[in-house]
Amino acid sequence: AQSVAQPEDQVNVAEGNPLTVKCTYSVSGNPYLFWYVQYPNRGLQFLLKYITGDNLVKGSYGFEAEFNKSQTSFHLKKPSALVSDSALYFCAVRDMNAGNNRKLIWGLGTSLAVNP
Amino acid sequence: DTAVSQTPKYLVTQMGNDKSIKCEQNLGHDTMYWYKQDSKKFLKIMFSYNNKELIINETVPNRFSPKSPDKAHLNLHINSLELGDSAVYFCASSPLRGLVNEQFFGPGTRLTVL
Numbered sequence: 710a711q712s713v714a715q716p717e718d719q720v721n722v723a724e725g726n727p728l729t730v731k732c733t734y735s736v737s738g739n740p741y742l743f744w745y746v747q748y749p750n751r752g753l754q755f756l757l758k759y760i761t762g763d764n765l766v767k768g769s770y771g772f773e774a775e776f777n778k779s780q781t782s783f784h785l786k787k788p789s790a791l792v793s794d795s796a797l798y799f800c801a802v803r804d805m806n807a808g809n810n811r812k813l814i815w816g817l818g819t820s821l822a823v824n825p
Numbered sequence: 826d827t828a829v830s831q832t833p834k835y836l837v838t839q840m841g842n843d844k845s846i847k848c849e850q851n852l853g854h855d856t857m858y859w860y861k862q863d864s865k866k867f868l869k870i871m872f873s874y875n876n877k878e879l880i881i882n883e884t885v886p887n888r889f890s891p892k893s894p895d896k897a898h899l900n901l902h903i904n905s906l907e908l909g910d911s912a913v914y915f916c917a918s919s920p921l922r923g924l925v926n927e928q929f930f931g932p933g934t935r936l937t938v939l
Contacts (some may be wrong), residue, residue: 751933752933753915753928753930758927818867
């Protein structure tokens with residue numbers, strides 16, 4: 710079965726330190742992967758996506774993600790965290806079943822807290 | 826210049842009532858979605874329309890009925906509201922070009938059923 714796992718419910722990091730939010734996936738074939746961020750009381754916002762090509766994808770707000778096919782992972786990273794990065798982060802993968810190509814399979818979310 | 830808008834933002838109602846949530850996007854997108862986010866922040870796809878045609882219809886009680894009068898609008902009608910329907914409902918849209926496109930989300934409608 711296709712799935713996305715975000716193994717950490719919460720990640721805490723000090724401001725200025727690098728951050729990583731983990732995501733692993735399970736789909737057949739080549740995955741199409743996404744990261745979204747949800748600030749409190751807001752809708753989700755797209756951060757970045759991997760389709761093909763360079764394994765390191767750069768996105769909004771200084772975030773990047775590294776696709777690792779052998780580890781089936783797509784971890785979100787930022788070199789220096791800001792307090793304003795505190796939010797809920799969702800990883801998603803496109804459903805690869807025929808007829809479902811507009812559907813995303815979502816992780817359960819990781820709450821990131823950046824401490825000043 | 827709001828991209829995806831939803832009305833109302835908050836909805837408080839009694840069990841058994843019928844209510845509607847409206848969604849509009851001015852991005853020219855062809856595909857629109859309804860999601861439910863529960864109190865634990867789990868996100869669940871409910872429906873998706875592509876150019877007014879239903880393309881995703883997840884296991885959702887038939888008390889929930891989406892309607893798309895045109896490709897810029899997707900409304901959600903809920904009959905006989907239950908306590909478990911309390912959640913935040915998000916509308917989203919995405920373009921048709923290509924097959925791997927990000928979704929743009931509305932601000933959400935917080936539904937509270939008393």
